[in-house]
Amino acid sequence: EITRFIDANNNAEVKLESGQLVSFYKDDFKGVVASPLPPPGGLGSAELKVGSKVEIIGSKTPGGHLGKQGEITRFIDANNNAEVKLESGQLVSFYKDDFKAVVASPLPLPGGLGSAELKVGSKVEIIGSKTPGGHLGKKGEITRFIDASNNPEVKLEGGHLVSFYKDDVKALLDVQASPLPVQDSLALKVGSKVEIVGSLTPGGHTGKKGEVTRFVDADNPEVKLDGGQLVSFSKADVKVLSEPLAVGQRVEITGSMTPGGHNGKQGKITQFVDAENPEVQLDDGQTVSFYCADVTAAAALASPPAPGGLGGGGPATPPLPGPAPAMPGEGLKVGQRVEITGSSTPGGHQGKKGAITQFVDAENPAVRLDDGQVVSFYKADVTAASTAAPGAPAPLGGSAPTRLGFQRPTPLAGTSSGIGGRGLS
Numbered sequence: 037e038i039t040r041f042i043d044a045n046n047n048a049e050v051k052l053e054s055g056q057l058v059s060f061y062k063d064d065f066k067g068v069v070a071s072p073l074p075p076p077g078g079l080g081s082a083e084l085k086v087g088s089k090v091e092i093i094g095s096k097t098p099g100g101h102l103g104k105q106g107e108i109t110r111f112i113d114a115n116n117n118a119e120v121k122l123e124s125g126q127l128v129s130f131y132k133d134d135f136k137a138v139v140a141s142p143l144p145l146p147g148g149l150g151s152a153e154l155k156v157g158s159k160v161e162i163i164g165s166k167t168p169g170g171h172l173g174k175k176g177e178i179t180r181f182i183d184a185s186n187n188p189e190v191k192l193e194g195g196h197l198v199s200f201y202k203d204d205v206k207a208l209l210d211v212q213a214s215p216l217p218v219q220d221s222l223a224l225k226v227g228s229k230v231e232i233v234g235s236l237t238p239g240g241h242t243g244k245k246g247e248v249t250r251f252v253d254a255d256n257p258e259v260k261l262d263g264g265q266l267v268s269f270s271k272a273d274v275k276v277l278s279e280p281l282a283v284g285q286r287v288e289i290t291g292s293m294t295p296g297g298h299n300g301k302q303g304k305i306t307q308f309v310d311a312e313n314p315e316v317q318l319d320d321g322q323t324v325s326f327y328c329a330d331v332t333a334a335a336a337l338a339s340p341p342a343p344g345g346l347g348g349g350g351p352a353t354p355p356l357p358g359p360a361p362a363m364p365g366e367g368l369k370v371g372q373r374v375e376i377t378g379s380s381t382p383g384g385h386q387g388k389k390g391a392i393t394q395f396v397d398a399e400n401p402a403v404r405l406d407d408g409q410v411v412s413f414y415k416a417d418v419t420a421a422s423t424a425a426p427g428a429p430a431p432l433g434g435s436a437p438t439r440l441g442f443q444r445p446t447p448l449a450g451t452s453s454g455i456g457g458r459g460l461s
Contacts, residue, residue, distance in 0.1 A: 038065075039098055084137050086110060087166050087203055090120060094134035101128060105138060107166070107203075154207050156180060157327075159295070160190060164204035171198060175208070177295075224276055226250060226400045226412045227381060230259060234273030241267060245277070247382070250396040250412040281305060281314055281331060289316070291330030298324060302334055367420055368392060368401055376403070378417030385411060389421055 038048045039057065046062045084090070088108045092101045106122035116132045154160070158178045162171045176192035182199050189199045224230070228248045232241045246261035252268045259274065260266050281287065285305050289298045303318035312328045368374070372392050376385045390405035396412045403418065404410045 037096055084108065084116065084118070084132075087201055089138040089203075090118075090135040091138050092120075092130065092134055093136050094131070097128065097130045097134045099128060101130075101134075109166075154178060154186065154188065154202070154205065159208040160188075160205045161208055162190075162200065162204055163206045164201065166201045167198065167204045169198060171200075171204075178205075224248065224257060224271065224274065226396050227414060228257075229277040230257075230274045231277055232259070232261075232269065232273055233275045234270070236270040237267065237273050239267060241269075241273075248274075250402060281308075281328065281333065283307060286334040287314070287316060287331045288334045289318075289326065289330055290332040291327070293327045294324065294330045296324060298326075298330075305331075368415060368418060370394060370401075373421040374401075374403060374418045375421045376405075376413065376417055377419040378414070380414045381411070381417045383411060385413075386417075392418075 037051050039051050040049050041047070042049055042059055047060065048062065048065070049057055049059050050065060051057055086108055090106060090108060092104045092106075095102050101122065104122050104124075106120040106128075108118045109121050109127065110119050111117070112119055112129050117130065118132060118135070119127055119129045120135065121127055156178055160176060160178060162174045162176075165172050171192065174192050174194075176190040178188045179191050179197065180189050181187065182189050185202065187200060187202045188205055189197060190205065191197050226248055230246060230248060232244045232246075235242050241261065244261050244263070246259040248257040249260050249266065250258050252258050255271050256269060257271060257274060258266060258268045283305050287303060287305060289301045289303075292299045298318065301318050301320065303316040305314045306317050306323065307315050309315050309325045313325060314328060314331055315323060315325045316331065317323045370392050374390060374392060376388045376390075379386050385405065388405050388407065390403040392401045393404050393410060394402045396402050399415045400412060401415060401418060402410055402412045
C-alpha cells in the first residue's frame with residue numbers, strides 16, 4: 037500500500053503486506069483494482085454519494101482515522117475513492133474500502149427532540165455547508181421542494197431564495213405555536229360555534245353542533261346544541277368552528293403561525309392569496325398575508341353615537357352637568373343593572389334590561405333579563421343602565437353622583453364640562 041510519494045515524479049514509498057517499507061520507482065508498481073461495492077441496501081452498506089454520512093472502518097488510508105465519521109465532499113477518481121470532511125473539519129482522501137455509509141435514522145415525529153417534519157411553510161435553520169454560499173446559521177422558510185429527494189428551496193430572512201441540500205436544513209420547532217391541530221388554536225369562548233368531536237361526555241353527541249353559552253368551570257363549556265338541548269361538555273370533546281371569512285370583513289389576528297408578531301392586531305381582509313389564506317390590511321397600515329388559522333372574525337362592537345345626535349351638522353350642545361353616559365362593557369360587576377345595547381350575542385335581546393348574575397369568563401357576563409331569561413352576553417353588548425329615571429334633571433347642589441358611586445363637583449355654570457362637551461367620568 038502506498039504510504040507517501042517521495043518526490044515530484046510520483047515515485048512512492050510502499051508498505052508491503054509483510055510490513056516492510058520500500059521506496060519504488062513509479063514504473064515498478066500499478067494500482068490494484070478493488071472489487072465493486074455491494075449494491076445499495078446490502079449488509080453494512082448504503083448508496084454512497086456526495087453528502088453521504090460515512091464512518092471510517094478501514095486503515096488502508098494512513099493517518100489513524102479508524103472509527104471517525106464525516107461526510108463525502110467529492111469523489112477524487114473513477115474508482116469512487118472519496119474526499120471526506122471529518123467531524124473535526126479535516127479534509128482527507130480515503131480509499132473507498134476504508135469507509136461505509138452511515139444509514140441515518142428517520143426523523144422523529146413533529147415535536148421530537150431538536151427536529152420536526154419538513155414541509156412547505158416550515159421554519160428552518162441552515163445547519164450544514166454542502167450548499168455553497170456561506171448560509172450556515174441563517175434562518176428562513178421552505179417555499180417548495182425542488183426534486184424527489186426532498187431538497188428544499190428556502191426563502192431566507194433577508195428575502196433571498198436559495199435551493200439547499202436537505203441535509204443542510206433543520207426544521208425549527210415553533211415555540212409560540214401550539215402543537216395541537218389548527219382548530220385548537222381558535223379560542224373557545226362564550227358565543228363560539230362548536231362541533232362535538234369527542235365522546236368523553238356521555239349522551240352520544242358526537243357530530244352535533246351548537247354554541248357555547250357559558251363555562252361551567254375554568255375549562256369546560258356548556259353548549260346549546262342545534263336541537264335546543266343544553267349540555268355541559270368536557271372541553272376535549274369540543275372543536276371550535278372557524279367563522280367563514282370574506283373580503284372586507286373586520287378580523288383580529290389570534291394566532292402566531294404567520295411570522296411578524298401580529299398577534300392581537302386587527303384589520304380588514306383585502307383579498308385571498310389562495311383558496312383559504314387572506315391578505316389583511318392591519319390598522320397600523322401594514323398589509324400582510326396570513327395563514328387562515330391565525331385570523332378570527334372580529335365581533336362587531338356597538339359604536340357610541342356621534343356628539344350632537346342625528347343630523348350632526350352643527351356644533352354639539354353641551355350636556356347638562358351630571359354623570360357621563362356609560363360606555364358598552366365599561367365598569368361591569370355582579371348585581372349591576374344593565375341594558376343590552378349590542379347584537380353580537382344571538383337571540384335578539386337588544387333593548388332588553390336585566391341584572392348581572394355572574395361572569396362566565398374573565399370579561400363576559402351572564403344577565404338575568406327582566407323577562408326571566410338568563411343569557412350569557414358578550415361584554416360589548418352590555419351597557420350599565422343609568423340609575424336615574426329617564427329624562428330626570430341633574431341633581432341640584434354642590435355635587436353629582438358618578439357611575440362608580442363617588443362624588444365630584446358639579447361644573448360651574450358657563451364652564452365646559454369636559455372635552456367635546458362630555459362630563460368627566
